[in-house]
Amino acid sequence: MTAFKALLIEERDGKTGAGFVRMDENQLDPGEVTIRVAFSSVNYKDALAATGAGRIIRRFPCVGGIDLSGIVIKSSDPRFQEGDAVIATSFDIGVAHHGGYAEVARVPADWVVPLPAGLSLSQAMALGTAGFTAALGVVRMEENGLRPEKGPVIVTGATGGVGSLAVDILARRGYHVVALTGKESESAYLKGLGAAEVLLRSSLDLSKIRPLDRARWAGAVDNLGGDVLAWIASTMEQGGTIASIGLAASMSLNTTVAPFILRGVSLLGVDSGYIREPYRSGVWQSLATDLRPPHLDAMSRTIPFAALPEIFSEYIAGKAKGRVVVEVGGA
Numbered sequence: 001m002t003a004f005k006a007l008l009i010e011e012r013d014g015k016t017g018a019g020f021v022r023m024d025e026n027q028l029d030p031g032e033v034t035i036r037v038a039f040s041s042v043n044y045k046d047a048l049a050a051t052g053a054g055r056i057i058r059r060f061p062c063v064g065g066i067d068l069s070g071i072v073i074k075s076s077d078p079r080f081q082e083g084d085a086v087i088a089t090s091f092d093i094g095v096a097h098h099g100g101y102a103e104v105a106r107v108p109a110d111w112v113v114p115l116p117a118g119l120s121l122s123q124a125m126a127l128g129t130a131g132f133t134a135a136l137g138v139v140r141m142e143e144n145g146l147r148p149e150k151g152p153v154i155v156t157g158a159t160g161g162v163g164s165l166a167v168d169i170l171a172r173r174g175y176h177v178v179a180l181t182g183k184e185s186e187s188a189y190l191k192g193l194g195a196a197e198v199l200l201r202s203s204l205d206l207s208k209i210r211p212l213d214r215a216r217w218a219g220a221v222d223n224l225g226g227d228v229l230a231w232i233a234s235t236m237e238q239g240g241t242i243a244s245i246g247l248a249a250s251m252s253l254n255t256t257v258a259p260f261i262l263r264g265v266s267l268l269g270v271d272s273g274y275i276r277e278p279y280r281s282g283v284w285q286s287l288a289t290d291l292r293p294p295h296l297d298a299m300s301r302t303i304p305f306a307a308l309p310e311i312f313s314e315y316i317a318g319k320a321k322g323r324v325v326v327e328v329g330g331a
Ligand SMILES: NC(=O)c1ccc[n+]([C@@H]2O[C@H](COP(=O)([O-])OP(=O)(O)OC[C@H]3O[C@@H](n4cnc5c(N)ncnc54)[C@H](OP(=O)(O)O)[C@@H]3O)[C@@H](O)[C@H]2O)c1
Pocket: 042, 043, 044, 045, 129, 130, 133, 156, 157, 158, 159, 160, 161, 162, 163, 180, 181, 182, 183, 201, 223, 224, 244, 245, 246, 247, 248, 249, 270, 271, 272, 273, 315, 317, 318, 319, 320, 321, 322
């Protein structure tokens, strides 16, 4: 059996750390589909998992990487054949099941989707969980009635992975996007993705959030949680829709029911992890077509597999910008 390289996350003396090891197929978790991994990506969750900054890993040791794209080597499920180009993201991948930071992965067939026509294996990982989640948020908000003519949509954590992709996807669909960021220097980047306005987080007074404030947003994609989400709730238009995606600032939410019962605001929870069909392949299909972010290549950079461990601190420090693709075995 040929050995392959993997980034294994382990816990020793209560401390979490990640390092490269050699593994073989016998050490992989059960699954019907074995994949030669071409690319993976870096998400905030990957950084929390690999550094232990968040209690993300549910089973030690675990190969990291919540996303992967590659070519099927073996499949005992009739939906996939040797040679198929596929994507696998979410579920237990990289947190309770050996993940995409390995040259070979084995996963249950239900977690695998075919690579949509028009996307390369590398572009699929430029999208990754971040793209899937941003698109799922847009789909859920539009199902709830959001349309460009209803008013502006605010995107928080705008320079991050989910944020950049949400700005790009919404702007392409004709929304007036307001990008909220902590990075003063990234205004041109956000406008380049299609943001009509850029708002600095430092310009908000989050010390006194009123139950209801001046209504400004028809929609919101929130990656931060905490006071920013509370402020958004209080500034939503009548009938507005919030997609709650992330907790990069805080897990807490201290708000009142006023926006929900007096303005009919909807707070939609977006969970990319365990959402199943028809959303899963439907959203991936849309990412290659009507929800395709036009600036995907411009917002992404590729790093070699060997450079992976050094990158996580950028994410924990809130410095991430755009998307990072990891070249594991390459196309
Ligand atoms: N619900 C789901 O299924 C799902 C799926 C994917 C991701 N997520 C969550 O969504 C969030 C974004 O994920 P991501 O992969 O896009 O992360 P990312 O690339 O690391 O981007 C996060 C962005 O949030 C802002 N930020 C970071 N730390 C902050 C802090 N302490 N206070 C305020 N703002 C901060 C920064 O943007 P600015 O400087 O521009 O503000 C940063 O670039 C994470 O919480 C992640 O866990 C959830």
